[in-house]
Amino acid sequence: MRIGVLTGGGDCPGLNAVIRAVVRRGIGEYGHELVGFRDGWRGPLEGVSRPLGIADVRGILPRGGTILGSSRTNPFKIDGGVGRIRANLETQGIDALIAIGGEDTLGVATKLDELGVHVVGVPKTIDNDLSGTDYTFGFDTAVNIAMEAIDRLHTTAESHHRTLVVEVMGRHAGWIALHAGLAGGANAILLPERQFDVAKVAEHVSRRFQHEYAAIVVVAEGAHPLEGQMVVQHGQLDAFGHVRLGGIGQWLAGELEARTGKEARTVVLGHIQRGGTPTAFDRVLATRFGLRAVQAAHEGDFGTMVALRGTEIRPVPLKEGTAELKTVPLERYAEAEVFFGS
Amino acid sequence: MRIGVLTGGGDCPGLNAVIRAVVRRGIGEYGHELVGFRDGWRGPLEGVSRPLGIADVRGILPRGGTILGSSRTNPFKIDGGVGRIRANLETQGIDALIAIGGEDTLGVATKLDELGVHVVGVPKTIDNDLSGTDYTFGFDTAVNIAMEAIDRLHTTAESHHRTLVVEVMGRHAGWIALHAGLAGGANAILLPERQFDVAKVAEHVSRRFQHEYAAIVVVAEGAHPLEGQMVVQHGQLDAFGHVRLGGIGQWLAGELEARTGKEARTVVLGHIQRGGTPTAFDRVLATRFGLRAVQAAHEGDFGTMVALRGTEIRPVPLKEGTAELKTVPLERYAEAEVFFGS
Amino acid sequence: MRIGVLTGGGDCPGLNAVIRAVVRRGIGEYGHELVGFRDGWRGPLEGVSRPLGIADVRGILPRGGTILGSSRTNPFKIDGGVGRIRANLETQGIDALIAIGGEDTLGVATKLDELGVHVVGVPKTIDNDLSGTDYTFGFDTAVNIAMEAIDRLHTTAESHHRTLVVEVMGRHAGWIALHAGLAGGANAILLPERQFDVAKVAEHVSRRFQHEYAAIVVVAEGAHPLEGQMVVQHGQLDAFGHVRLGGIGQWLAGELEARTGKEARTVVLGHIQRGGTPTAFDRVLATRFGLRAVQAAHEGDFGTMVALRGTEIRPVPLKEGTAELKTVPLERYAEAEVFFGS
Amino acid sequence: MRIGVLTGGGDCPGLNAVIRAVVRRGIGEYGHELVGFRDGWRGPLEGVSRPLGIADVRGILPRGGTILGSSRTNPFKIDGGVGRIRANLETQGIDALIAIGGEDTLGVATKLDELGVHVVGVPKTIDNDLSGTDYTFGFDTAVNIAMEAIDRLHTTAESHHRTLVVEVMGRHAGWIALHAGLAGGANAILLPERQFDVAKVAEHVSRRFQHEYAAIVVVAEGAHPLEGQMVVQHGQLDAFGHVRLGGIGQWLAGELEARTGKEARTVVLGHIQRGGTPTAFDRVLATRFGLRAVQAAHEGDFGTMVALRGTEIRPVPLKEGTAELKTVPLERYAEAEVFFGS
Incomplete structure (x- = not known):
């Protein structure tokens, strides 16, 4: 299998940990080939990619940002964008795409999945406002x-x-x-x-x-x-x-x-x-997301997004992850109010 | 109501955050009286306590350790220990006890509860090995x-x-x-x-x-x-x-x-x-544990222990919390093995 | 001897370390009485002070800010301000004043010294722009x-x-x-x-x-x-x-x-x-400043300011410390330019 | 000019900052060629080196350890060691050597200098016990x-x-x-x-x-x-x-x-x-040491070691730097004793 990876949207501590885990398990355990697309959806759109080997992900676990770069490019807002992506994925022989990103990036992933592209999502938002997962890394x-x-x-x-x-x-x-x-x-x-x-x-x-x-x-x-x-x-x-x-x-x-x-x-x-080295919580969560995402790709479990539920990581339908904004419920705010004004 | 608080066992970042939350809600929202017992079960055993007011818990949130002190005293291993505790609680007019501690401390709490003492437990172990809660603070x-x-x-x-x-x-x-x-x-x-x-x-x-x-x-x-x-x-x-x-x-x-x-x-x-200022995760978890524990005491929900399940804090039977040691399951270890030797 | 201490101007990590060192040596080694004035020059101006004992300075070494409070009050800009300060110092039996502050605070100290008030200065500026000392704490x-x-x-x-x-x-x-x-x-x-x-x-x-x-x-x-x-x-x-x-x-x-x-x-x-716990460099420098300042007061070495020269702390004339702004010299800027643009 | 660099002895936060500064000024300002020798004196001894360009030192400023590796190899304790070093330096066309290290490494540098090898030293000891400089980086x-x-x-x-x-x-x-x-x-x-x-x-x-x-x-x-x-x-x-x-x-x-x-x-x-990212003090000191060392090499000021005196960096004779162990003087210890036992 040849699996592509990309990171889209605002940067977030933990992106590199996801990439590393995907590559380590993808190559080391499954024996797949891994390819990194540059700058979010701009990468597959313009066909800008490079092979990702074990050596490329050495030492990146503690580093903030993303070695793949990021952008807010949305292929659905570009004339012929989706077609170019499909063509580039085919040309490069990409069997599956792991898209790490927030509402926008995963929104694109969802639509591409509906068009038959093999996608697995990894949720990313520093604001922790994606439904479908208890927490996101970076938060x-x-x-x-x-x-x-x-x-x-x-x-x-x-x-x-x-x-x-x-x-x-x-x-x-x-x-x-x-x-x-x-x-x-x-x-x-x-x-x-x-x-x-x-x-x-x-x-x-x-x-x-x-x-x-x-x-x-x-x-x-x-x-x-x-x-x-x-x-x-x-x-x-x-x-x-x-x-x-x-x-x-x-x-x-x-x-x-x-x-x-x-x-x-x-x-x-x-x-x-949003910069700098991730905390242990985020490094562990991002690593587990990466491991589970490449497993989903390996098992052909497409159209899914990895999610934290309690202490477990499991795949959920991509749509679910971006279905609604997860806001602070009243009872959580009430907890904080106990401390107001004194 | 007059509520006693104690901290037992090894110290752990977040103990002070629990105490602060108990006091702030106990006094500020419910209007109860709060009393701190010194050095774990030694406090009620020897009747060593002091009133806890809002001023006593100012500035302790970021501080490691416990302002109440700790010990490994076990009243069940001391002749007449339980009787002395009951007598002291009665003399001091304590209606409920919030016991913050690990296996040993909560084990004592469980037995006291069976003897009719009004106890609410807060799980504490830096090792994260208490069943019944997804995580404990300090970890x-x-x-x-x-x-x-x-x-x-x-x-x-x-x-x-x-x-x-x-x-x-x-x-x-x-x-x-x-x-x-x-x-x-x-x-x-x-x-x-x-x-x-x-x-x-x-x-x-x-x-x-x-x-x-x-x-x-x-x-x-x-x-x-x-x-x-x-x-x-x-x-x-x-x-x-x-x-x-x-x-x-x-x-x-x-x-x-x-x-x-x-x-x-x-x-x-x-x-x-195990020393020093707690992380944000531990401060938030410890604060929420404290808030929920004093609520349980307020509502007469004794013989319980507060626990984290997913993103929620809820009371569970005290026995459940200390029933067994929560060890690392095989699948979690397998995740780590992906990275071994390379 | 009865020695007053005050902190003026913007806060700076290390102020508490100075106060602690002054109190510990002033009481412990010399047997003097120590008094803390509140909020910079407002303290002596309005006669607001409190005794400072060993217990008052426990645990303050790692804490940012100043337990004495601070202000930008300048008695020379207030009608009769200087007279009120002299009267209050006399009433409270203050033999010497240790003024911790920057250009403004030490400027006041210099003028008071000329009027016969017994003052020792401790330089404080987070900007490191006081001449007369190699470095100031907080920087x-x-x-x-x-x-x-x-x-x-x-x-x-x-x-x-x-x-x-x-x-x-x-x-x-x-x-x-x-x-x-x-x-x-x-x-x-x-x-x-x-x-x-x-x-x-x-x-x-x-x-x-x-x-x-x-x-x-x-x-x-x-x-x-x-x-x-x-x-x-x-x-x-x-x-x-x-x-x-x-x-x-x-x-x-x-x-x-x-x-x-x-x-x-x-x-x-x-x-x-400018907030929060000081680095080791600042804690050591501030501690050494405090020790040396109270020694100067003890030895009657008034009208001086403690200063770092190389690795030594020594008293220099107060005037020297505030004589001019210490700006970045050309050769230091040239060092940085080596790295520009590449 | 072709300048070699090596790092010897125990690792120390700031080594990479020295290397970076040497390379940046050596190439960017002076136009020299830079060569990195591997693992302290083992590098010149065995002729193991690689060219160092601007790209090689990107991103290393905040990283602990040394990209050149280190060892405790002492050519004077190896039969024919000195001869091999001279031969290798000549073969590789090295005009000057910048040796970053402690007592042992600089001791070798001193002896090589006496034998006519062009050496500039950079003092390094996490223990701060090298005479001739107020402070060393890493401390x-x-x-x-x-x-x-x-x-x-x-x-x-x-x-x-x-x-x-x-x-x-x-x-x-x-x-x-x-x-x-x-x-x-x-x-x-x-x-x-x-x-x-x-x-x-x-x-x-x-x-x-x-x-x-x-x-x-x-x-x-x-x-x-x-x-x-x-x-x-x-x-x-x-x-x-x-x-x-x-x-x-x-x-x-x-x-x-x-x-x-x-x-x-x-x-x-x-x-x-001794591991991990250096503090600001150490990064600035190490950077300034590196800048000054390559300047000394550029100016043919050999047999010297860069040193911090007050706020200035200046070259001093290599011998001076390693002449004696700089221990804690009595008066500095007396400062600390003020705080003992209370």
Whole structure:
């Protein structure tokens, strides 16, 4: 068998661990040939690939990013894109494709599967918002990086009697904010899933200053205040309705400073949440995903995506994995609220 | 309600996070009184306790160890021990006890529950070997510490063309060795669950030196070679049959050096695996365990232990949690074997 | 003797280590009484203090921030401020004051010394820009945090074939940018000390994309392009001429994207550079500063500031320490330039 | 010019950073050819080398170990060794050699220089015990790793009311023990430079248990108790008089447990102190050493070794660098003693 691998979408700690596991088992145990496509779907689209041997994956386990490169290329948005992919796969003798990616990459995989291309998916989203799997790799690393930043910010906040607003990733789902906020001991956590009342947040902060000299508020980049609370001039919102300059964190810090009379500052963690060496959790999960995905390819179990359920990895229908956005349920948010404002 | 809390057995990152969550919800949401018993079961046995308020748990979330202290005191092994505990609980007006601990601590809790004491258990074992819960807190921290050590050792092994044997915790179950070895890219992993053939391990190592200049072997402290392979003088084994001086790691390094002709060294990680600040995974899990345990106490759901199943925390019968040792299943070990010797 | 201690200005990892060393030697070796003033010069100004015993400094060595709090209060800018300080010091029987702080705090100390107040200074600036001492504590921690962030960003930049602009602290001196950029393998480093030619920076970046798929540019927050290169609308510059919204990093990323045709992103590290646990270098330096400062007070060596020269700590005249801003010399910048653009 | 590079002796974080800087400036600025010799002096001895280009040093800055490999080969201890080296250097057209190593490697370099070989030295010792330079790279990384381990051990010691003995590197000089102990808040620090009285150490530990529940003792592997205090059976000491099995740490823990009545445990950090990614301090120092060494070679400044003096890098005579062992002076040890026993 000749199996192609590609990584699409935003990078994520653990991608290399998946690639390594696919190659190690694919060659070492099954005796297949492995081929790496460059830059997500651009690779099969333009036929850019290279053979992947054991030596190519040496030493990549602890490294962030992806040795295959990534892109957001979508062949279904390109005239004749799908045809070119099929042609290139045929020319190169590819029997199966392992596509590692998020909603978009797996969406393409699902459609290609329906067209008869042999695909196995590996779910990847740093935001942990893919349904069908308990967790995705990269998420644990991002949460730890954010938590360590919050740990550091506590001492600054305390020394200066300030409010510190920490803006973390999460455009549509607040998992990183929830877990990093819980782990970092935040005094309020704001998610995209629930519009927040800035007056209540200010209350939490004020209550905190009665006993303590500092407050930490964690906000997901996609969180919104109640309608009408955010008065911004025309042009400050982008196409998604997000605050353009400085983001929600900066706006919130201004509001909290005005409403509580305590100095407030913002830190936007940004890209450092998605780079660098993966945590053990992510390395193990990514490795197990890779092992299981190449097994699925080997067994002809196409149209599937590997998923974590409890402590087991199992294949589920590709469609299921991308069926809906997995958002933070109410009861998980309620857990965090126990710690708000005190 | 007046609720007592205690921590027993070996320390574990996340104990303070449990205590904090119990206190924050117990007082803040339910309005109960909280009391901390000192040093595990020694606290109720000798009646040593102190009130726990919100202020007492400030800032403890990121700290390893336990503010309550710990011990291995077992009241059932002390004459009149159980009677004294019951008397002290009554004197101090304790309505319920939250016992955070491993097999021994929860074993005592189970027996006390049978005698009518109101107990809720929180499972704690750095070795992750308690049945009834998918994971216990502390384990993820230990695995990350071991993985970081292995990451560091790779470069030393490569520069000196050596075999490095890393001995990690795990007397009866090899979870830490398995996960740290997988995450650290070990070339062989040896567990208590499976006697190993030292000749085969030497083969893995030798194969590795054909292409590469180094080998990393991860061994759990409780791993054993096949019968007859370890020839030790009388007096070098302790009561459990473990090698007394230097441990299995030191013995193994000597064997591998002799069998492969390549210099071998040992590192014994020891206590650094169980101290210090918990990872995000462990802080979140410990916090959720604490929240759920105090809820169980509040709801009169005694004789239970909180457990992680998938992504949910739920109470299970105390007995279930300590019923058997959760060892590494064969299929999980097979995953790791894909990476052996190359 | 009764010795007061205060910490002023921005917080910095190592402040607590200084306080601890002052207290441990002041009480343990010399038998003096120690008093902590709250929030920098606001403490003596308003007479807010508390006794400091050995127990008060237990466990604070690894903690960032300052247990005494900080502020930017300047008694010389307050009517009757100096008189109030003298009165409060007399009332509280303070024989000597150890002032830990930067340019402003030590500037006040220098003037008070001239008025006869017994002061010993401990230099503190995360930016490492105080003359008179080879290094200040906090700097090494900040550089390591920035370096770790750059390490992480490399993999993201490579996976997405992007330019990543990392904005670090340094309003007037570029030490953090220089050291973090050197340590992180930056492809260009821009400092406040040298106006940069954005065309040349774009050239470095373009050259980099000929062989590699990514570029990292480190820019100090106080760096400026050549006159005329930055066209900003009125209102976008603050009082110091710095770009107000988004900072120099954001502007630079926009320019580089436009000039090189490669996607560029910015990360602003901000407050995470100054919080959290200090590195070993900073803990040792801060401890040695504290030990030497209380010795100077004990020996009546007032009007001095402790300083690192080579591997020794010695007292130097307070004036010397704040005489001028220590900026990055040309030859140090030339070292970094060896690595630019390739 | 054709310049050879080699790395000898024990590995050390920062070796790759030196190699990279040598190559980058050697090729990029001076236009020389660079050649890497394999495994220390074994490389020139056996003529094993490979060209080093810019591409060979990409990405190695953050990596521990050495891409050139290392060994303890000493050509002066091999019949005809020196002659073979001279012949190989001539055959390969090597005009100058940059030797990166410790006492042994630089000792060979010194003798070769006297025989007319063009050599520039770069000092390397993780123990920081080379005279002639304020610091060597690798030391700061080792100290930070040890400090982080001690930070972790504090919580375990406190939870279990134990003494923890941490054995760190340092056979002849106690710099790592001193700095890690100071930075980690040790209650006693024992160095090779001063025989220790185990009764006094036990006193420190006992005093500590009066107020606190734990004690941390840091001991260098080469530390010794007073004559007669260590009673060991014949065969337990190695050729240097060091305790063979378990080391000084294990012996000390046994003694302290017996003398104080408090449980004591040992952790031997071993090889994890010398592997892995270097700290910022070490990356900057190693980079500057490399830049300056290749400049010295370029300028024909042979028989020298680069050295850190204050904040400057300058060449000093090779002999000076290895003239004597730099041990911890009394006044530095006195600083640490302020914190003993309390």
